[in-house]
Amino acid sequence: MSTAAVSPLALVLLAASVTFIWRVLGALLASKIDTDGALFRWIGCVSYATVAGLISRMAILPTGDLADTPLMLRVGAVAIGFAVFFLAKRNLLLGAAFGAGCFAGGLAILSL
């Protein structure tokens, strides 16, 4: 059956259910697991690595409109964001603002 055969509303509800399953399973396991144990620590490592991998993929191999922007500009702007973040004593707002600002500036120069 094609995805277009169900109404958009039904598709949204189905998609929400198949996402919700993982959250519920996690919450259920959390009640049973030993939070000081080795298994918990390993699952923690897996979650951190998963989210970090997702974000680094968004920077290096983005999908959608970002894919048309130069790789060097994206990586460079993230690096500048990090530099400002650490220079400003771990200030998230400043780091993010400078990173995004450099990216916008780079795009503006490239499109001139």
Next chain:
Amino acid sequence: MSERKTESEHSPNRKQAFREGVRHGLAVPSIVVFATMLGYGSLAHANGFSAFEALLSTALIWAMPGQVAMADLRASGADLFVTLLAVSMASVRFFPMATILVGTFRDAVKHPLKRIFIAHLMSASTWPMGMAAAQRMNRESALAYYWPVAGLCITMGCIGTLAGYWLSADMPAIIRLTLVFLNVVFLSLLFALNRDRLVILAVCAGAVIGPPLHSIEPNYGVILTGLIGGTLAYIVLGRRR
């Protein structure tokens, strides 16, 4: 992943933690989430969803990759089973993430539905913020911090979806791209807040192997990244504690 003794000594009380959560929730994450969902709103509009359906998908799915997969695959005419499998696979990460986040907060939250609600409000932005709070505050305060942060993020996400649905066609390309890029910068910086060596190693391992694994195996790359990167970090630093 933190020691319980040191954290309670200079931990803010619940009221202070709540106020800090409101401040943090209104600052960067809300802007970033708003910006992300602005992009999703415009995609949903382009792919034939109504404004209500777009809003509902943000509130109920609350996972950008899954939402994009849903909107994208519907437009490409994929089989329903394939679409739902892709949406679900895009969110497998919530299983370990919820285990860790709810596990961290479980002494402060007894009701099972409340625990599931913690897991539902979880996202790539709210999870690291909740985890970071649990490292520097006691569990009750960290939870009092998590609720406003997570609640404001999903609210701003819903507003952003609607704004994107109605506005993004008129937005200049540079602004639209920069809003999407803001996510990448902000989410990477969130990890730089961490000081736990095991966490830093797991983050670096995931960040390094994520892109190559994704190009080899686009469907399961995210899950493989977590399993391989996380296990490597665990073997190197996590076994002796």
